[in-house]
Amino acid sequence: IFGACLWQMNKALDSPFKSVIKFAYLELLLRGETTTLPLFSDRVKCLVTYPEKLAGTEQDAMDLAEIDPYILLARDIIAFYTQEKSEQKRASLIQECMFLKTLEGFESQKNTKFGQTSHLKATMDMMQAWHLLPENFSHFLRFRNWKYKELIAFGAKVHDYLIETYKRLRWIFKSFGADTGLTITERDISILGRKLFTFYEQKADKIDYIRSVSRDLMAQEHITIHITKYEGVFYYYAFQGQLDHETVKSNVDSVIKREDNLVRLIVWLLVNGILAAKTQLHLTKNFLPIDLVDIQKLTELLIKTFPIIHFSRISPANLLKREKVLRALAIVNFEKEPVKGSKTLKSTMVTENSYGEYFIQGYTTPIQLKNAMRILLTQHYVSRWNNNLDIFIPAQDEQSYLKTLIER
Known part of the structure; x- marks a missing residue:
């Protein structure tokens, strides 16, 4: 059970909806009064092949076409949580995650033809008949249009549930006898634990992961970059949607993040799946030499260099070894400040390591950048010759000079 908990915690780092359902089912099993854990798969097999072996209430309860394992599972879990008033919030969360997982599944069906929404409607009708639809299901149907703050709030609620349930299950598990068999090894624990540290651990210069609902579902169709100056410092904002210099003022609730470094902001958006290849970028009117083309080209190179990480696909062998940098991207003089005759040269290095962590470091002189390289x-063994280091210099009058300066 401990291994199952750790595994589901790790699966939740990519997409938590299914993990919430399975975590809840683990709690249902462990709180049961039986000494052996019944296999849900046996029950499904009986429903399909030998319904006469089931209790009388279930034998004629459903048509063969209605036997959906996840919906059956969710029905049992919600019935379990609704036994006590204190558990009502958890039951609602299960319904919401179940519904979002259903929507996620339909959206991932690449071969779905136009007009096949009847499949979703049939599933929703079944869920409604079994009281599995969330009360505000219409709100969840518009999930793609949620404000960023709503996405983060719901993601935090899901992750809080997972962590709290994990703690409860650990407490229940401690009550088991010493002769209870363990099927998870120290190696497994090391691998799973390392993934959790990758997601939650805070380090200097690390780009933190947000506790989102699913990084694949966080991608925005439009992001507007807005630049302001306050007390001599430039601040860079990322807004949801397509806005201009005037409309940003009335859409403060659409702010995703503010940074005092534009490159850091873009990298953070990318790492957390908010900025994707399909995202259209917009830039409000400003007085800096940075233009939209610079941001778009940097974004394209970042996406090419650092594809979004799926934690379930990180090699276990890499997690057991000492961390190493896999690839890097140097961004030089992105703000296009004069270089000739100056002692400073601002640059940024973005790196990805074998644990699935991203780091960003800034330098102010050519020597610092060369030392980092x-x-x-x-x-x-990260270099241009090994094809795992790239250098980005936005178009500017001194671009050739900068290339020569870095290469010599």
């Missing part, structure tokens, strides 16, 4: 080469 030298360390990447000598310690991690």
Whole structure:
């Protein structure tokens, strides 16, 4: 059970909806009064092949076409949680996650033809008949149009449920006898634990992951970059939607994030799945030499260099070894400040390591950047010659000079 809990916690890092359902089912089993855990798969097989072996109430309860394992599972879980008033919120969360998982499943069906919404409607009718639809299901149907703050709030609620349930299950598990068999090894625990640290651990210069509902579902259709200056410092905002210099003022609730470094903001959006290849970027009127083309080209290169990480696909072998940098991208003089005759040269290095973590570091001189590139080469074999280091210099008058300065 402990291994199952850890595994579901890790699965939840990519998409938590199914993990919520399975975590809840684990709690249902462990709180049961039987000494052996019944297999849900046996019950499904009986429903399909030998319904006469089931209790009388279930034998004629449903048509063969209605036997959907996840819906059956959710029905049992919600019935379990609604036994006590204190558990009502959890029952509602199960319904919401079940519905979102259903929507996610239909959306992922690439071969679905236009007009086949009848499949979703049939599923919704079944869920409604079994009291599995969330009360505000119409709100969840518009999930793609949610404000960023709504997405984050719901994601936090889901992750809080997972962590709280994990703690409850750990307490229940401790009550088991010492002779209870364990099927998880120390190696498994190390691998799963490392993934959890990758997601939750905070480190210097690390791009933190947000506790989102699903990074694949966080992608925005439109993002507007807005630049302001306050007390001599430039601030960069990312807004949901397509806005201009005037409309941003009336859409403060659409702010995703504010940073004092534009590259860091873009990298953070990318790492958390908010900025994707399909996202259309917009830039409000400003007085900096940075233009929309610069941001778009940087974004394209970042997406090409750092594809979104799925934690379930990280190699277990890599997680058991010492971390190493896999690839890097250097962004040089993105703000297009004069370079010739200046002692400073602003640059940024973005790196991804073998644990699935991203880091971003800033430098102010050519020597600092070259030293960082030298360390990447000598310690991690990351270089342009190994095709795992790229350098981005936005179009500017001194672009050729910058290339020569870095390469010599």
